[in-house]
Amino acid sequence: MKNNTITILGAGLIGSLMAIYLKRQGLDVQIYDKRPDKRKTPYDEGGRSINMALSHRGWKSLEQVGLKDKVLPLAIPMYGRKVHDEHGGTTFIPYGKANQAIYSISRGKFNQLLAEEAEQLGAQIHFDHKCSEVDFRKHEITFETPSGIEKLSPKVIIGADGAYSALRMSMQKQIRFNYRQEYISHGYKELTIPPTAQGEFAMDPNALHIWPRGKFMLIALPNPDKSFTCTLFLPFEGTKVCFEKIQDSQDLDTVFRAYFDDAYQLMPDLKTEFFKNPTSALINVECYPWVQGNSLLIGDASHAMVPFYGQGMNCGFEDCYILNQLIEKLGTNSWDLVFEKFQKKRKPDTDAICQLAMENFIEMRDSVADPKFQLRKKIEAKLHELYPKEWIPLYSMVTFSDMSYTEAYAQGKLQESIMDRVMADPLITENWKNLDYEDIINQMETAKAV
Ligand SMILES: Cc1cc2nc3c(=O)[nH]c(=O)nc-3n(C[C@H](O)[C@H](O)[C@H](O)COP(=O)(O)OP(=O)(O)OC[C@H]3O[C@@H](n4cnc5c(N)ncnc54)[C@H](O)[C@@H]3O)c2cc1C
Structure with a gap:
């Protein structure tokens, strides 16, 4: 397999960083994403803006591609968990040593920065291109675009098209492809704690705030505009407190006053946001092999994990780091060898972090209290x-x-x-x-x- 044009599916965090790495290797990079270009069409995140914790593995990759200093102003250090009890008391549990922090960063802005960096290096992003199928026999990708169906015959494909990857779905139709997915019993909803009337943070900005309540929890991460993005994790149904049982403002008030009263006092838009923002599911995906012919899965497309270790993106960035290392070592003339070595090296590690992420859910919602x-x-x-x-x-x-x-x-x-x-x-x-x-x-x- 020999080709120096790489087609990446997905201009998300991982696809964009991979494009940056590949451009730095001097390769031609074409990225296709189903989303419209946010710079041209205002794109509604639909209450799924998501703040993420960026940690060492992520920073290491960003530093390697020279982006650490550009990303730092978007990020706020959090030195530990601030645990809120039911009476409004708090306990601070450091994450590590005094100077060790994880960094809160908004997914949307971060993604935009990475995609623009990739473009500046010469990668071409084709928005509004939804991959609907990859035919491995014909080496052909089918895209749905606003102007109709487009077909492409790329030599090398990297699928960074997320947890519901179209490339992976095409791989699933091949023989001997192992696939396992699990939706956990809990879903999540995004809410906001705005800045105070004085324009300040309403709580300590240098901590990840957490309200652990046994079977459910609320967390809050700081934003540079002095607001906090909160994520409420509840079972979908079947327990005393669950999404199914919050049907109106009164149900919502009762739950928040009983379990999250100090946060409730800081959330003037709670009712509007709760009933407007979607309730999203949480999935764990494991599959193998990640390679089919000239195509490779990376990031969430190959190993989507539940978010409780804050590692999905960090792990995906580490995928890019390791893939780049192999390209440096083995060159760009034998992608099949590079891809094969990558999946063998990486799969046990991503299995381990998927497992840890599941286990950490119990720690966060229950044990920390x-x-x-x-x-x-x-x-x-x-x-x-x-x-x-x-x-x-x-x-x-x-x-x-x-x-x-x-x-x-x-x-x-x-x-x-x-x-x-x-x-x-x-x-x-x-x-x-x-x-x-x-x-x-x-x-x-x-x-x-x-
Ligand atoms: C609530 C929550 C909190 C999280 N918190 C953290 C955290 O604190 N730290 C952390 O490291 N990770 C966290 N994660 C995980 C992190 O969001 C993901 O691991 C990361 O976004 C994966 O990046 P990706 O590029 O692989 O996939 P995505 O971010 O999903 O990007 C996929 C891209 O592919 C495009 N695409 C999808 N399908 C197609 C198609 N058919 N054709 C063309 N394009 C397509 C999409 O438009 C998108 O741009 C969290 C996740 C959730 C849900």
Whole structure:
């Protein structure tokens, strides 16, 4: 397979960053997206603007393509979780060391910046081109456009067309394609906390705010315009508090006053937004192989995960970083080899982060409110302070390092089992300061050696 024109499906975050990487390799890049060009037609995000947490893996890729300084002004550092209890009290749980933060960034603006950078480097974006089918036998893509059907016969295709990827759907019609999708029981809805009358942030802007309530939760991330974008995660149906049971303003008032009263006081547009904004589903997608002939899936198209580790985009950016590394190593004359190596290397890691994202949902909505969980985090932070190389909390391995997700997962499970033993001490709340930390490290080293 030899060709230096690359067709990318999807000008989302991952497609745009991949285009930047490929342009820097001197390749011809053509991107096709079903959306209209937002610069020409105002595009309604439809209450799905989404603020995201950008962390180390994402920054690393942005730095490599020289974009870190351009992205920084769009991002607000969040140094930890601010947990709001039902009585309006708050507890701050740092994410890592004092200077370690994840960064809140609006998906829309960030996407626009990346797409424009790709264009400036010479990538061509064809908006209003919805891929409806890829015929692998004929090497042909079919697009639906406002002026009718268009067909194209590209040599190399990278599918970055998101969780409902058209390329992946065409792959599903091929033999021996494995595919698994799972909708979780919860959906989400976006809401807003506007700036105060004085034009200030209504809460601490340098934290990710979280109202964990067992089976459901609300989170809020800061925006540069001093508002917060909130996301309400509730079961669709079947529980005392669920989307199905909030039918009118009174139901909404009752839920918010009972569970999120301090946030409620800061949300003047709650009713309008709640009933106007869509309730969206959350999906986990795993599939394999990611390669079919001359086509490769990356980003959410190959591994859409639930958003509870804040890694979907970061992981997709890491896909681009690793694919670029392989292109540098193997050149642009053997895309089949590059794609094959990429999927073999990357698949175990994306499986690990998909799994961690599912598990973190329980931590966010439930455990963070538990004082024992908070103590556990403190003990782990102390271990990390005393033995920075030997003990790295799982969250830090995933968020503040580029250790492979597989390795982080395995090490995290080991540490979890040791911490379970530590926390089993009924007097741990009193004894934790006098723990034998060296012994804990020894236990871990022994377990690793087995
Ligand atoms: C509520 C929520 C919160 C999240 N929070 C975080 C977070 O904090 N941190 C994080 O790292 N990740 C987060 N994510 C995940 C993140 O949004 C995704 O991982 C990321 O957007 C994936 O980028 P992508 O480019 O692969 O797909 P997308 O962003 O979905 O982009 C796909 C692009 O392809 C185009 N497209 C789709 N179908 C076609 C077609 N048939 N033909 C042509 N074009 C097509 C679309 O128009 C779009 O432009 C969150 C996700 C959700 C839902």
